[in-house]
Amino acid sequence: MKKLIHSFCFSLSLVCAGIGSASAQDAPQTNLPRITLTAGIHQIDTQLALTPDQRQIGLMFRKEMPQQEGMLFVFEQPATQCFWMKNTILPLTAAFVEDDGSIANLADMKPQTTDSHCSTKPVRYVLEMNVGWFAKKGIKAGSKLGGKPFEQAK
Known part of the structure; x- marks a missing residue:
């Protein structure tokens, strides 16, 4: 009987360890480097x-993001970039951004879908913001973003 209980406890601890590691894996990234970008004012x-x-x-896995925050995806070289929203809870808008900061196109993306949203031309940067942020600020394709990543193209 002791052997059976020990075996059960060991199996239960393995299951619990698996659950623990899965939730740690599903944690949002919150410790990435930060910079300030500008979009007009x-x-x-x-x-x-x-x-x-x-x-x-x-x-x-992010449950909330302040309106003035976003994430800039930086790639090594310009290419057609495509994004999807698997495991992403927040509705987002992706701005596909050229080297000089010009927005090539915008795409509103629905949470937890695998629909592909792609740049209309090769870009090195993609800025994700809460859905509607760009529209509320009057920022659209052709608008320019400012900040260190885009200063090198000048």
């Missing part, structure tokens, strides 16, 4: 997703 407190792992996780 508006400032954006921006987290930087620089590595493939950071870009892959992005804003997944």
Whole structure:
């Protein structure tokens, strides 16, 4: 009987350990480097997703994000960038941004979908904000963002 109880407790601890690691894996990224970007007179407190792992996780599992915050995905070179919203709870708008800060196009993205949203031309940057932020500020395709990443193109 003792052996059976020990075996059961050991199995239960493995299951609990698995549950613990799954929830740690599903935690949002909150410790990424930050910079300030501008969109006209508006400032954006921006987290930087620089590595493939950071870009892959992005804003997944985030339950809220202040209106003035966003995440800038930085790629090594311009290419057609496509995004989806698997495991992303917040509705977001993606701005596909050229090297000089010009917005190529915007895409509103629904939470927890695998619909693909792509840039209309090769871009190096994608800025995700809460859905509607760009529209409320009058920022659209052709508008320019400012900040350190876009200063190198000058």
